[in-house]
Amino acid sequence: MSGKVKQDDINKALWAACDIFRGTISADTYKDFILTMLFLKYISDVWQDHYDTYKKQYGDEPELIEEMLKNERFVLPRDASYYALYDKRHEPGNGERIDQALHAIEEANGTKLKDAGKSVFQDISFNTDRLGEEKQKNTILRDLLQEFAKPELNLKPSRVGSLDVIGNAYEYLIKNFATNGGQKAGEFYTPPEVSELIAELLDPQPGDTICDPACGSASLLMKCGRKVREHHNSKNYALYGQEAIGSTWSMAKMNMFLHGEDNHKIEWGDTLRNPKLLDPNGQLLKFDIVTANPPFSLDKWGHDTAEHDKFARFDRGIPPKTKGDYAFILHMIETLKPKTGRMAVIVPHGVLFRGSTEGKIRQKLIDENLLDAVIGLPEKLFYGTGIPAAILIFNKGKVDETVLFIDASLEFKSGKNQNLLDKEHISNILTTYRHRINSEKYSYRANLKEIQANDYNLNIPRYVDTFEKDAEIDLVAVHEERKKISTKLAELEITMEKYLKELGYGA
Numbered sequence: 001m002s003g004k005v006k007q008d009d010i011n012k013a014l015w016a017a018c019d020i021f022r023g024t025i026s027a028d029t030y031k032d033f034i035l036t037m038l039f040l041k042y043i044s045d046v047w048q049d050h051y052d053t054y055k056k057q058y059g060d061e062p063e064l065i066e067e068m069l070k071n072e073r074f075v076l077p078r079d080a081s082y083y084a085l086y087d088k089r090h091e092p093g094n095g096e097r098i099d100q101a102l103h104a105i106e107e108a109n110g111t112k113l114k115d116a117g118k119s120v121f122q123d124i125s126f127n128t129d130r131l132g133e134e135k136q137k138n139t140i141l142r143d144l145l146q147e148f149a150k151p152e153l154n155l156k157p158s159r160v161g162s163l164d165v166i167g168n169a170y171e172y173l174i175k176n177f178a179t180n181g182g183q184k185a186g187e188f189y190t191p192p193e194v195s196e197l198i199a200e201l202l203d204p205q206p207g208d209t210i211c212d213p214a215c216g217s218a219s220l221l222m223k224c225g226r227k228v229r230e231h232h233n234s235k236n237y238a239l240y241g242q243e244a245i246g247s248t249w250s251m252a253k254m255n256m257f258l259h260g261e262d263n264h265k266i267e268w269g270d271t272l273r274n275p276k277l278l279d280p281n282g283q284l285l286k287f288d289i290v291t292a293n294p295p296f297s298l299d300k301w302g303h304d305t306a307e308h309d310k311f312a313r314f315d316r317g318i319p320p321k322t323k324g325d326y327a328f329i330l331h332m333i334e335t336l337k338p339k340t341g342r343m344a345v346i347v348p349h350g351v352l353f354r355g356s357t358e359g360k361i362r363q364k365l366i367d368e369n370l371l372d373a374v375i376g377l378p379e380k381l382f383y384g385t386g387i388p389a390a391i392l393i394f395n396k397g398k399v400d401e402t403v404l405f406i407d408a409s410l411e412f413k414s415g416k417n418q419n420l421l422d423k424e425h426i427s428n429i430l431t432t433y434r435h436r437i438n439s440e441k442y443s444y445r446a447n448l449k450e451i452q453a454n455d456y457n458l459n460i461p462r463y464v465d466t467f468e469k470d471a472e473i474d475l476v477a478v479h480e481e482r483k484k485i486s487t488k489l490a491e492l493e494i495t496m497e498k499y500l501k502e503l504g505y506g507a
Contacts, residue, residue, distance in 0.1 A: 005152065005160050011172045013152035014038065020143045025130055031177040032124045032247050033144065035170065036102070037082075039254045041148045042155045042166050043074060043105075044082035049156040073262075074112060080104040086145045092134070094141035095127030113253065118268045120253045123246035167259035174217050174251070190216070190293040190346070191381055193421040195223040198291055198344045200430050201375075201393060203227070206234040208288040213271040213331060215241030218252035220293060222259055239264040240287065242271045272327050273302040275311065277335070284311050290332045290343040293382075296389075297348060298324030317361040325351045326361050333370065333394060341396040342372075346389050349376075352458035363456040366403070366448070370394045373404040373433055376460045378412035380419040390460070393433075403451060404436050405463040406443045441465065 014034065021030035050072060054065045069075075078084065080101035088097060102121040106113045113120045131137040147153075155166060175192070190198075204210055204224050212221040221239050228237045239261060243249040249268040256264050267276035277285045301324030306314045313334045319326035325347055332343050351358070352374065365371055372395040379388040388409055411425040432443045444463045454462050 005154070005165070007165055007168055009152045010155075010160075010165065010169045013147075013150050014169060014173055015176060017144065017147040020140055020147060024132065024140065027177055029130060031173070032250075033126065035173060035251060035254065036121065036124050036126075037144060037148055038166075038170060038173070039258065040085075040098075040101070040105075041082045041153060042258060043076055045155040046157055047072070047076040047081065048083065049158050053158075074257075075105075075108040077101075077104045077108050080108075082145075082148065086149060089142045089145045092138055094138045094145070095125075095131070098126040098141065112257070115253075115265070115267060118246075118249070120250045123250060167255070170255055170258050171219060174219065174255070190220045191418070191420075192219070192223070193426065194293075194346070194377070194381060195220045197421060197426050197429060198346075198391065199223040199227045200426065201391070201433060202289050202291060202342060202344055203231075204237060204289055206232050206236040209238045209240065209285075210289045210291070211240040211277065211285070211287040211335060212292050213242050213275070213277075213290065213335070214292045214294040214328065215243050215252055215266065216248055216293070218243075218255050218264075218266065220291060221252075222255065222261060224289060224291065225261060235263070237263070240266070240277055240285065242267040242269060242276055244268075244270045270302070272324065272331060273305065275331070284313075284335050286337045286341065287335055288337055288341060290335050290341065291345065292328060292332060293346040294325070294328040296325070296387075297322070297350065298327075301327050303327075316364045317357045319361065320357060323350075323354075323358070326358055329365075329392070330361070333365070336394070336396050339397055343394045345392050345394075346382075347392055348387060348389055349459070351392070352390060352460070359456060362458065365394070366451055366456055369398055369401055369448075370396065371403050371458075372398055373406065374458050374460060375406045375429060375433070376409045378409050378419050378421075381412070381421070401448050402436070402445045403458075404433060404443060404445050405458075405460050406432055407441075407460050407464040409460075 017037075018027070018030065018034055021033065024030075047069070050069060051065060054068050058064050058068075085094070085097055085101055088094075099121075102124070103119075106119045106121060126141060127137075129137075131140050154160075160166065171192070198220065202224060204227050206228055208228065210221060210224045212218070215221050218239075218241055221241050225237050225239050228234055239256070241252060241264070243252055243266065246268060249266065252266050256262075256266065265277070269276045275284060279285050299322045301319075303318065303321040306318045306327070311334060313330050314327070316330060317326075319330070329345055329347070329351075332345060335341075336343055351362075371392065373391075373393040375391040375393070377389050377391065380386045382389060406429060408425065408429050411421065411428060412419040413422050413425075414420075428442075431437070432439060436445055437443055438445055442464065446463050450463070451458070
């Protein structure tokens with residue numbers, strides 16, 4: 001295949017490669033193999049492309065070329081490249097060779113593919129019994145290597161051009177795995193339209209530090225960074241995140257690498273039990289922007305140790321043992337820069353009105369004038385759950401004493417399995433939020449006294465009345481219509497009797 005490749009061609013070829021695993025292991029498992037092989041193929045193609053360029057420039061001088069390649073963004077040991085693995089694909093031991101190649105790449109690149117001793121490929125093994133006995137495993141991995149040899153998956157920069165093409169392909173795969181991943185999907189991916197909305201709501205600026213304490217594959221985090229580039233033509237920002245699931249942390253690290261996001265720090269660990277983003281004094285780092293789509297109503301989130309939390313995150317109250325929503329909110333609040341920090345968090349609607357300890361926490365956050373807006377979203381937006389959610393926006397630099405309520409629950413486009421937000425829906429929400437507009441049946445700016453009068457209940461219908469009166473019924477017109485129908489029925493009865501007589505069924 002010659003010429004520039006189309007994004008759609010790459011995406012289709014990658015999704016077709018998944019057929020190798022279907023029927024053998026679940027999508028939640030084989031996603032790691034596909035995403036890792038894409039990473040390996042991409043860095044191998046970049047390396048080979050640059051090697052060929054230097055060869056044309058300096059001639060056949062392997063030692064000189066190897067020296068030049070040491071200045072690249074990453075190091076690829078020759079025996080660890082995709083092409084070295086492909087050449088031996090018919091030999092036994094494909095799984096072991098791939099694992100050894102990944103380990104060699106990690107060792108050659110130092111901290112770029114590691115964080116505090118945790119390596120990107122630590123939880124990913126191609127030499128696993130999950131792919132069957134040795135012969136079956138070797139055949140599957142041979143087929144996988146061959147799939148990535150397709151012309152459509154020639155990912156050399158001289159052919160695909162922009163690095164974003166690869167990043168977009170990675171995002172495409174993650175989205176499709178999320179769509180097909182059932183209940184686990186929401187653990188690692190926020191729909192791109194929702195990420196877009198949140199990034200625009202937060203309006204990140206050059207110089208901002210941006211954090212997602214439950215970052216999943218880091219798609220939401222990177223969308224915020226992208227806004228600084230798009231709106232300000234600047235790469236002056238830093239991305240921070242933490243992710244509890246090892247394989248998802250690896251996904252985030254690879255995602256960052258493939259998108260060219262080098263100024264990042266993604267930690268592996270449980271944010272609520274063991275926050276890792278700390279300053280030199282061992283205190284929580286403070287950020288300009290904090291955003292997250294944490295697990296809804298997480299059970300066993302760390303309630304047993306919350307009372308003695310050394311970071312004092314739960315001084316406003318300890319959330320219920322079986323619902324961690326406010327645990328994430330309180331953590332995020334404590335990681336905002338004082339007077340300037342702003343945050344957006346996606347929550348289930350129960351967070352808006354549940355009582356007991358959650359009600360007391362909610363009251364304190366409102367009384368401190370930290371809550372800026374409540375935005376109700378449509379149902380079936382998120383993978384793995386059909387329930388509607390809301391976005392809560394908090395702002396440490398808030399000056400007025402109102403909370404803006406937006407009911408965007410009817411603002412969606414129906415998809416095959418998911419509802420979608422289109423550009424018009426996003427624009428409506430953004431315009432209403434930025435100008436704090438009161439709009440009948442859509443938005444309302446409530447003051448503190450009104451919220452107090454509602455016992456600090458933030459349920460959106462208490463503030464935005466979307467009730468539609470039924471149309472008045474004209475009883476006279478209905479009566480006339482019934483008379484017409486009765487007359488017509490009588491005529492039909494006469495006609496039917498006539499036909500029955502002609503057929504010999506009448507008296």
